[in-house]
Amino acid sequence: MYDDETIPCAVCDKPARERVHRGCRERMAEALRQLPQLYRRLGDSLAPGRRGGDGRSGTRHAPLPCSVETLDLRSRGGIEGVVGGWARDLCEREQWDVPAYQSVIAIVDWACAILLTNLPMICDEHDAVKEIAQELAHITGQAQRIITGEKPPRRIGVQCSCGHTLKVTLDTAGVKCPACSTQYGHSEALRLPLAERRAA
Numbered sequence: 046m047y048d049d050e051t052i053p054c055a056v057c058d059k060p061a062r063e064r065v066h067r068g069c070r071e072r073m074a075e076a077l078r079q080l081p082q083l084y085r086r087l088g089d090s091l092a093p094g095r096r097g098g099d100g101r102s103g104t105r106h107a108p109l110p111c112s113v114e115t116l117d118l119r120s121r122g123g124i125e126g127v128v129g130g131w132a133r134d135l136c137e138r139e140q141w142d143v144p145a146y147q148s149v150i151a152i153v154d155w156a157c158a159i160l161l162t163n164l165p166m167i168c169d170e171h172d173a174v175k176e177i178a179q180e181l182a183h184i185t186g187q188a189q190r191i192i193t194g195e196k197p198p199r200r201i202g203v204q205c206s207c208g209h210t211l212k213v214t215l216d217t218a219g220v221k222c223p224a225c226s227t228q229y230g231h232s233e234a235l236r237l238p239l240a241e242r243r244a245a
């Protein structure tokens with residue numbers, strides 16, 4: 046029994062003694078350590094000569110082949126959009142100067158470094174820490190899957206204690222049951238019983 050007051054973790058909503066669990070913070074740190082390398086490896090994975098995938102015809106969207114996904118992640122607004130966006134947000138909050146980097150890779154390196162350095166403060170204070178954690182987990186997972194050639198994570202049906210079936214992936218950050226509003230963290234969600242498959 047815990048008698049000190051516990052509040053929900055600002056990232057995963059499970060009871061915590063700190064604003065953000067150490068484990069949740071460590072997952073964010075790991076993503077920030079990996080992203081600069083992932084960014085470079087995505088560049089290696091781009092087949093030379095394959096281009097035009099991100100043409101702006103605008104009239105139709107073909108299904109995304111992997112290389113287009115890779116181009117998206119490597120472009121301004123991809124990995125750069127996530128880490129650069131949050132790093133610029135941090136600088137604004139703290140009234141720090143934002144360096145005028147031109148290349149996407151320089152922004153990615155700078156942003157990951159400054160976010161990593163200030164992660165304790167972000168976890169202690171930032172209102173959007175959950176959003177930051179989710180976006181980091183998402184792009185890191187996406188980049189890793191492209192590099193390893195994995196298929197997108199399979200969604201598994203698990204059963205909420207209320208009986209509702211929840212769709213989760215193995216890298217889920219957490220899930221909230223739409224039926225009974227119970228919030229499950231990462232490991233909790235994966236410990237739920239598998240939902241019975243219904244014959245269609």
Ligand SMILES: [Zn+2]
Pocket residue numbers: 054055056057058059061065066069
């Ligand atoms: Zn947590």
Ligand SMILES: [Zn+2]
Pocket residue numbers: 205206207208209222223224225226227
């Ligand atoms: Zn439920």
